[in-house]
Amino acid sequence: MQPWKISAGLTAALAGSVLLLGGARLEYLSPHWAPILARHGVPVGLHAASALLTVAAAIYAVGRASGLADLGSRVDLAERSVRRGAGDHDLADALRRDAEGDWE
Known part of the structure; x- marks a missing residue:
């Protein structure tokens, strides 16, 4: 498997975990999401990206350094050779x- 595929998968898993765990803690902001995103949506999106x-x-660099690229x-x-x-x-x-x- 190539390092960029590992990097993409782990990044998606980490982002999903953060959204699941962080979403529950930010529930108190639910009535205010529209004004928050209207005022700060672009900077928040850029920082998240x-x-x-x-x-x-970082994951890609670790994969390259550990030899996953040649694996x-x-x-x-x-x-x-076995075949x-x-x-x-x-x-x-x-x-x-x-x-x-x-x-069988």
């Missing part, structure tokens, strides 16, 4: 049966 971008960039190519290389018959013969046989549709 900036925070999401910062979190996504997909390494797994693909290992799978191709060629090098390495674990039981796994190669299981992959062949899976490709043929024999799932």
Whole structure:
């Protein structure tokens, strides 16, 4: 999996968690959302977008630094070598049966 996909998924999960947990704490503002957003909607939106971008960039940087960028190519290389018959013969046989549709 590529780091940007991991970054996007984790950022969405974190943003969803923050909205779920923070939304309950901001319930007292519900009658005042229209005037608040009318007056401060653009700056709040820009700050929220900036925070999401910062979190996504940080997760992406950690993914690149930890070697997640090369993980997909390494797994693909290992799978191709097993399918060629090098390495674990039981796994190669299981992959062949899976490709043929024999799932027993």
